[in-house]
Amino acid sequence: MAMHTAPSLRIPSSSLSLSSKLPLSSPLSLRPFPRRHRSLVFLVSASLDAKPTVLVAEKLGEAGLNLLKDFANVDCSYNLTPEELRTKISLCDALIVRSGTKVSRDVFESSEGRLKVVGRAGVGIDNVDLAAATEFGCLVVNAPTANTVAAAEHGIALLAAMARNVAQADASVKSGKWQRNKYVGVSLVGKTLAVMGFGKVGTEVARRAKGLGMHVIAHDPYAPADRARAIGVELVSFDEAISTADFISLHMPLTPATSKVLNDETFAKMKKGVRIVNVARGGVIDEDALVRALDAGIVAQAALDVFAEEPPSKDSKLILHEQVTATPHLGASTKEAQEGVAIEIAEAVVGALRGELAATAVNAPMVPAEVLTELKPFVDLAEKLGRLAVQLVAGGSGVKTVKVTYASSRGPDDLDTRLLRAMITKGLIEPISSVFVNLVNADFTAKQRGLRITEERVILDGSPENPLEYVQVKIANVESRFASAISDSGEITVEGRVKDGIPHLTKVGSFEVDVSLEGSIILCRQVDQPGMIGKVGSVLGQENVNVSFMSVGRIAPRKHAVMAIGVDEQPNKETLKKIGDIPAIEEFVSLKL
Numbered sequence: 182m183a184m185h186t187a188p189s190l191r192i193p194s195s196s197l198s199l200s201s202k203l204p205l206s207s208p209l210s211l212r213p214f215p216r217r218h219r220s221l222v223f224l225v226s227a228s229l230d231a232k233p234t235v236l237v238a239e240k241l242g243e244a245g246l247n248l249l250k251d252f253a254n255v256d257c258s259y260n261l262t263p264e265e266l267r268t269k270i271s272l273c274d275a276l277i278v279r280s281g282t283k284v285s286r287d288v289f290e291s292s293e294g295r296l297k298v299v300g301r302a303g304v305g306i307d308n309v310d311l312a313a314a315t316e317f318g319c320l321v322v323n324a325p326t327a328n329t330v331a332a333a334e335h336g337i338a339l340l341a342a343m344a345r346n347v348a349q350a351d352a353s354v355k356s357g358k359w360q361r362n363k364y365v366g367v368s369l370v371g372k373t374l375a376v377m378g379f380g381k382v383g384t385e386v387a388r389r390a391k392g393l394g395m396h397v398i399a400h401d402p403y404a405p406a407d408r409a410r411a412i413g414v415e416l417v418s419f420d421e422a423i424s425t426a427d428f429i430s431l432h433m434p435l436t437p438a439t440s441k442v443l444n445d446e447t448f449a450k451m452k453k454g455v456r457i458v459n460v461a462r463g464g465v466i467d468e469d470a471l472v473r474a475l476d477a478g479i480v481a482q483a484a485l486d487v488f489a490e491e492p493p494s495k496d497s498k499l500i501l502h503e504q505v506t507a508t509p510h511l512g513a514s515t516k517e518a519q520e521g522v523a524i525e526i527a528e529a530v531v532g533a534l535r536g537e538l539a540a541t542a543v544n545a546p547m548v549p550a551e552v553l554t555e556l557k558p559f560v561d562l563a564e565k566l567g568r569l570a571v572q573l574v575a576g577g578s579g580v581k582t583v584k585v586t587y588a589s590s591r592g593p594d595d596l597d598t599r600l601l602r603a604m605i606t607k608g609l610i611e612p613i614s615s616v617f618v619n620l621v622n623a624d625f626t627a628k629q630r631g632l633r634i635t636e637e638r639v640i641l642d643g644s645p646e647n648p649l650e651y652v653q654v655k656i657a658n659v660e661s662r663f664a665s666a667i668s669d670s671g672e673i674t675v676e677g678r679v680k681d682g683i684p685h686l687t688k689v690g691s692f693e694v695d696v697s698l699e700g701s702i703i704l705c706r707q708v709d710q711p712g713m714i715g716k717v718g719s720v721l722g723q724e725n726v727n728v729s730f731m732s733v734g735r736i737a738p739r740k741h742a743v744m745a746i747g748v749d750e751q752p753n754k755e756t757l758k759k760i761g762d763i764p765a766i767e768e769f770v771s772l773k774l
């Protein structure tokens with residue numbers, strides 16, 4: 182059945198959007214993943230052979246631990262040395278950490294492919310090497326919401342404590358002194374607070390600071406101005422924020438762009454006597470420059486919860502500075518936040534181990550559950566078309582350029598193809614390599630192998646009930662083991678549809694066929710004449726190969742035809758030879774799905 186493709190509007194989709202975000206600078210050390218872990222369907226293994234093992238490397242709330250224990254063997258081993266972590270990790274399917282554990286490349290290498298999920302029980306994932314996780318196909322999830330209020334409250338606590346010298350005065354009283362004149366503070370009301378990073382924590386700090394009567398401005402190049410306006414906060418430039426503020430509170434993530442954003446140059450632009458709060462990450466401040474700014478009186482005081490190195494060295498000039506109030510990374514440390522974070526991360530890790538797509542995935546697209554359910558048969562179709570297409574390649578310039586066409590009655594914004602692209606990539610790469618491909622590392626792996634996948638949409642008339650009518654995969658600049666698979670445009674072409682929930686192959690080259698994509702497939706080109714189905718069928722029958730499906734596609738009667746035969750098991754060499762010996766058979770190929 183030929184599809185009506187009017188209006189034949191072709192819309193290139195934003196292909197390979199994931200891979201473009203991934204740093205590719207480091208030398209690659211992809212390791213073959215052991216076979217036993219290849220049952221991965223979506224993100225991680227959908228069917229783990231035995232109970233998975235979760236290593237909890239930092240203290241986690243009881244409720245979260247109980248959730249994990251219902252599903253997995255839980256190994257709570259705190260304060261591991263990097264070497265102990267590397268040793269343990271090869272026995273673990275998931276790892277849960279907070280900010281105190283460095284999950285670096287060597288952790289992924291040492292896991293030898295077993296580690297499928299890293300759960301960060303908190304927000305900041307700067308302690309996890311995301312690029313390495315992605316290369317190794319390991320999903321990283323975090324718990325982005327449960328500690329927001331705790332961090333904001335700690336920011337406000339530090340702000341007020343700093344302004345009124347609470348920590349210093351407390352130490353003084355405890356040492357037997359009564360220095361009322363020394364610890365005269367400054368008021369918050371009417372002062373300007375610059376919130377740097379107007380995300381979840383920054384917004385909550387801003388709300389609370391307004392309640393204290395402060396004038397709040399914010400700098401965040403990515404935050405929507407209307408969200409700021411809604412709570413009476415003006416978004417301003419970086420320079421305006423730091424040069425007009427009496428207090429600066431930092432709430433951005435540590436990224437290459439935010440690393441040491443407060444430095445000698447930027448301190449010099451601040452109002453003399455400014456006060457700084459940091460509950461974000463120590464690395465956003467050049468700590469040596471802060472000491473200089475404190476000594477010069479540019480910065481009157483600083484209240485810090487986070488440090489470039491944690492714990493900081495005991496003789497750190499910054500910590501020992503009289504005008505500095507320090508806490509040991511306590512922002513998220515309330516009972517309530519820790520219970521919340523533990524539940525949030527346990528649910529995310531268990532879901533990911535079950536093969537579900539995580540809502541808090543950091544290094545994979547987040548695909549809502551309902552979209553996933555709808556796309557499931559198309560995901561199978563996509564992988565099988567990829568597998569089939571690559572097995573048809575005989576030589577040429579290698580599998581480098583692949584064009585995927587999705588035909589759908591839905592609008593381009595109503596169809597998320599990232600999952601399909603990942604599975605086509607999996608199908609294309611796995612049969613020809615020892616690399617394990619999943620949704621996390623598909624785009625990365627494609628890019629690393631120089632495989633360029635371009636995507637196109639064909640918008641069809643008709644009901645948008647079905648997400649997709651057909652998917653077509655074309656491999657350019659290659660020769661084929663089955664010449665009939667080369668379409669008129671010169672590419673290996675396979676096309677498939679989902680029928681009654683089952684993926685079918687519906688086109689090979691220019692020939693229309695119809696065979697369900699299960700088990701193995703034999704493709705034969707023959708002179709179109711009566712009795713061919715019977716001849717091939719009886720060879721297979723004699724050799725005890727069960728035929729599940731058969732279909733013949735021809736260009737014109739009595740010319741050439743392509744027969745697609747679905748078989749439950751792959752025929753042996755002798756059987757295939759007997760098929761090849763049938764006089765009217767011109768070429769044939771046996772493909773494993």
Ligand SMILES: NC(=O)C1=CN([C@@H]2O[C@H](COP(=O)(O)OP(=O)(O)OC[C@H]3O[C@@H](n4cnc5c(N)ncnc54)[C@H](O)[C@@H]3O)[C@@H](O)[C@H]2O)C=CC1
Pocket residue numbers: 304305306325328329332377378379380381382383400401402403404432433434435438439460461462486487510511512513514
């Ligand atoms: N001390 C602690 O225990 C805790 C620390 N944190 C830290 O607080 C920070 C913020 O956390 P959330 O608000 O949950 O994250 P978020 O992702 O909701 O907010 C971060 C905001 O920073 C903005 N941003 C990114 N680059 C920026 C730049 N160059 N300049 C200005 N703004 C920029 C983003 O647009 C975003 O709005 C993170 O670093 C997190 O790790 C969070 C919880 C507890």
Ligand SMILES: O=C(O)C(=O)COP(=O)(O)O
Pocket residue numbers: 279280281302303304305306328510511512513514
């Ligand atoms: O969530 C964050 O980003 C935090 O910094 C909290 O860190 P923690 O889990 O307390 O080690």
